Amino acid sequence: METKGIDRELEDEMEFIIDRNLILAALLDVSLAVSTKDTIPILKGIKMEVFDDKIILTGGNQVSIIKKIIKGPAVSIIQTGSTVLEARFLVGLVRKLENDLHVKSISGSIVVRSGEVETTFHGMDPAEYPKLHDSEAGSEMVLTIEKLKEIILQTGFAAAINDARPVLTGCHWRFKNRILTCAATDSQRMAMRKIDIESDLNRVANIPTASLSKLLKLLPKQAGNVNIQISDSFILFKTPDFELYSLLITGSYPQIDRLIPTGISTEITLNRKTLENALDRMNIISNHHKHHDVRLSICNGEVIELSTIAYELGKMVQKIMPNEIQGKKELDITFDSIFMLEAVKSIQDAQLKLSFYGENKPIVVESTAGNDQLSLISSVRTK
Amino acid sequence: METKGIDRELEDEMEFIIDRNLILAALLDVSLAVSTKDTIPILKGIKMEVFDDKIILTGGNQVSIIKKIIKGPAVSIIQTGSTVLEARFLVGLVRKLENDLHVKSISGSIVVRSGEVETTFHGMDPAEYPKLHDSEAGSEMVLTIEKLKEIILQTGFAAAINDARPVLTGCHWRFKNRILTCAATDSQRMAMRKIDIESDLNRVANIPTASLSKLLKLLPKQAGNVNIQISDSFILFKTPDFELYSLLITGSYPQIDRLIPTGISTEITLNRKTLENALDRMNIISNHHKHHDVRLSICNGEVIELSTIAYELGKMVQKIMPNEIQGKKELDITFDSIFMLEAVKSIQDAQLKLSFYGENKPIVVESTAGNDQLSLISSVRTK
Numbered sequence: 001m002e003t004k005g006i007d008r009e010l011e012d013e014m015e016f017i018i019d020r021n022l023i024l025a026a027l028l029d030v031s032l033a034v035s036t037k038d039t040i041p042i043l044k045g046i047k048m049e050v051f052d053d054k055i056i057l058t059g060g061n062q063v064s065i066i067k068k069i070i071k072g073p074a075v076s077i078i079q080t081g082s083t084v085l086e087a088r089f090l091v092g093l094v095r096k097l098e099n100d101l102h103v104k105s106i107s108g109s110i111v112v113r114s115g116e117v118e119t120t121f122h123g124m125d126p127a128e129y130p131k132l133h134d135s136e137a138g139s140e141m142v143l144t145i146e147k148l149k150e151i152i153l154q155t156g157f158a159a160a161i162n163d164a165r166p167v168l169t170g171c172h173w174r175f176k177n178r179i180l181t182c183a184a185t186d187s188q189r190m191a192m193r194k195i196d197i198e199s200d201l202n203r204v205a206n207i208p209t210a211s212l213s214k215l216l217k218l219l220p221k222q223a224g225n226v227n228i229q230i231s232d233s234f235i236l237f238k239t240p241d242f243e244l245y246s247l248l249i250t251g252s253y254p255q256i257d258r259l260i261p262t263g264i265s266t267e268i269t270l271n272r273k274t275l276e277n278a279l280d281r282m283n284i285i286s287n288h289h290k291h292h293d294v295r296l297s298i299c300n301g302e303v304i305e306l307s308t309i310a311y312e313l314g315k316m317v318q319k320i321m322p323n324e325i326q327g328k329k330e331l332d333i334t335f336d337s338i339f340m341l342e343a344v345k346s347i348q349d350a351q352l353k354l355s356f357y358g359e360n361k362p363i364v365v366e367s368t369a370g371n372d373q374l375s376l377i378s379s380v381r382t383k
Numbered sequence: 384m385e386t387k388g389i390d391r392e393l394e395d396e397m398e399f400i401i402d403r404n405l406i407l408a409a410l411l412d413v414s415l416a417v418s419t420k421d422t423i424p425i426l427k428g429i430k431m432e433v434f435d436d437k438i439i440l441t442g443g444n445q446v447s448i449i450k451k452i453i454k455g456p457a458v459s460i461i462q463t464g465s466t467v468l469e470a471r472f473l474v475g476l477v478r479k480l481e482n483d484l485h486v487k488s489i490s491g492s493i494v495v496r497s498g499e500v501e502t503t504f505h506g507m508d509p510a511e512y513p514k515l516h517d518s519e520a521g522s523e524m525v526l527t528i529e530k531l532k533e534i535i536l537q538t539g540f541a542a543a544i545n546d547a548r549p550v551l552t553g554c555h556w557r558f559k560n561r562i563l564t565c566a567a568t569d570s571q572r573m574a575m576r577k578i579d580i581e582s583d584l585n586r587v588a589n590i591p592t593a594s595l596s597k598l599l600k601l602l603p604k605q606a607g608n609v610n611i612q613i614s615d616s617f618i619l620f621k622t623p624d625f626e627l628y629s630l631l632i633t634g635s636y637p638q639i640d641r642l643i644p645t646g647i648s649t650e651i652t653l654n655r656k657t658l659e660n661a662l663d664r665m666n667i668i669s670n671h672h673k674h675h676d677v678r679l680s681i682c683n684g685e686v687i688e689l690s691t692i693a694y695e696l697g698k699m700v701q702k703i704m705p706n707e708i709q710g711k712k713e714l715d716i717t718f719d720s721i722f723m724l725e726a727v728k729s730i731q732d733a734q735l736k737l738s739f740y741g742e743n744k745p746i747v748v749e750s751t752a753g754n755d756q757l758s759l760i761s762s763v764r765t766k
Contacts, residue, residue: 116701
């Protein structure tokens with residue numbers, strides 16, 4: 001029998017034997033897209049399609065769909081077919097099994113044998129499972145796994161959590177002049193990363209941050225490429241092992257470049273890890289403030305002092321010796337320590353640069369390696 | 384200056400230097416007894432008493448109190464004194480510090496210096512911290528750490544969670560004829576363990592299971608002895624490192640011995656781990672029933688069959704070959720798989736014995752090693 005496509009009709013009488021660890025890993029991956037609270041009952045299930053040469057597992061919600069393609073010597077296919085099984089029960093079962101799984105469909109029920117354990121499921125009708133509307137062909141491009149991880153980790157944290165403005169819950173990707181600019185902002189802070197691409201693609205896409213978080217979990221540790229297809233309504237990430245399909249968020253995105261202030265007054269270069277540890281510690285006290293207020297000032301023109309106070313609790317002060325202070329050697333500015341900490345953590349180099357543009361102006365956090373990455377956080381007005 | 388006792392008045396001007404890991408471990412231990420929701424504000428704090436030769440940390444709630452005694456070369460005491468500091472903030476801070484702590488009381492505030500970090504706390508008045516009413520002298524006895532862990536682990540799981548009958552939330556310890564009988568029951572199941580003791584103590588005590596759980600966490604991995612003092616109202620567990628004081632639960636406890644049925648009809652000996660894994664797996668389906676129904680039957684007079692079914696989900700069947708079946712070779716009984724699993728897990732030997740006394744009668748789970756340990760679980764009526 002020949003594989004014609006992943007959405008073709010298959011017989012109901014499927015049967016296969018598979019390694020327990022192999023199917024468990026694949027089930028956990030597709031489960032990333034399955035919500036047990038989904039209002040559409042069949043979306044609480046995982047679709048299992050058995051072809052001559054592979055098994056495809058599919059899990060999805062109303063925004064994203066994950067497919068895993070299982071092949072190789074650890075799978076032995078006896079009869080093609082398809083079914084949909086309740087995800088939570090299926091994953092719970094496979095976790096507790098100890099031996100190879102022998103899966104067989106018997107008049108609508110799915111029987112899973114593993115060692116001395118025999119479990120019978122009620123399958124759901126695979127014909128009811130939603131199909132992808134992939135009639136709309138997207139533009140294609142390729143990114144390495146490494147770059148893809150980088151741009152998501154360096155921007156995604158700044159996206160909005162609450163969906164008062166839905167477009168801000170996404171990451172904004174702009175493909176133009178062979179540069180991909182990725183940005184995210186929740187309107188209190190912004191993170192941006194630019195990378196060179198080998199594609200003449202010219203479009204923008206607002207990708208749900210939740211879909212990108214799932215992608216991060218799916219991406220393997222090994223080096224490799226990810227094929228990306230984008231249309232006006234969806235984005236598809238594809239490797240030989242998996243596919244992640246996500247709808248895009250409609251709406252116009254803020255003009256990112258206009259957020260970056262001009263006219264630096266002070267520039268401080270310092271050790272990233274020292275600042276990260278200090279902010280993490282300050283947060284024990286600063287989290288008693290709505291905006292996690294931490295104050296940064298320059299003492300005697302040469303030492304950085306971070307401080308935070310919560311009247312009912314106490315106060316914390318830490319001095320940090322910077323590598324260099326350029327420009328005005330006086331500074332007294334308050335910022336959100338959580339926002340600053342996330343910005344600092346997104347930088348991978350040992351050193352970072354903080355740029356200040358005056359009281360009540362945003363602060364820019366950059367790597368000193370000049371890799372086209374920056375974060376911007378609002379200062380907190382204390383008067 | 385001489386140490387006169389842990390509750391004497393100390394000056395307010397304390398000062399000491401201590402290893403960060405040492406104080407963190409002690410703070411985490413005393414925190415076991417601190418509830419951040421306690422209605423008495425000072426009980427949200429940890430009392431810190433600095434003597435010439437040791438530091439005592441105390442944390443408590445309205446039922447139990449934990450004291451840790453810190454001594455040795457990793458502490459350097461400069462000035463004795465005492466204070467009470469908010470537990471959550473103090474523990475949160477010490478977790479994030481990286482160097483030795485230099486703690487000093489300055490006019491009511493406590494200043495903690497660690498490397499470049501200086502934190503100032505508002506101390507609470509140590510005179511307000513509740514004192515132990517230890518005027519009532521208790522009877523004393525000694526148990527090894529190993530035995531103490533065993534008896535708690537083998538019985539505590541069967542105590543009631545909800546406090547409809549407060550006495551059932553405790554573990555019942557009966558000292559009589561140089562035997563300590565420990566029991567717990569939530570009225571659906573019971574667990575019991577007897578050990579020989581070298582004491583002529585003759586009394587009963589209903590110890591809050593929550594206090595025994597804290598004790599388990601405090602007990603070190605190394606061998607050693609625990610000194611136990613019991614009175615009518617409290618129990619005190621004491622080692623050179625810590626003290627755990629707990630009020631007892633008043634009320635009369637059910638007559639444990641009368642719960643054990645007589646007239647065994649069938650006795651099955653089987654591998655403990657095989658049964659444990661099977662029950663754990665069955666629970667994926669049985670937890671859809673209020674009583675986690677799992678049915679056990681004997682097939683062809685020689686094989687055990689476990690099965691469970693949830694109509695909306697599916698069913699699971701597993702056959703287990705027992706080592707031996709004695710008595711009647713027919714059996715069909717339903718029980719709570721969670722209760723059975725916890726009873727099975729409490730047994731440390733490779734083999735266990737299940738004793739059946741007839742339909743709708745309790746089932747007794749015992750080690751085959753005959754170590755005076757048993758669990759009893761009610762059968763579930765299915766008709």
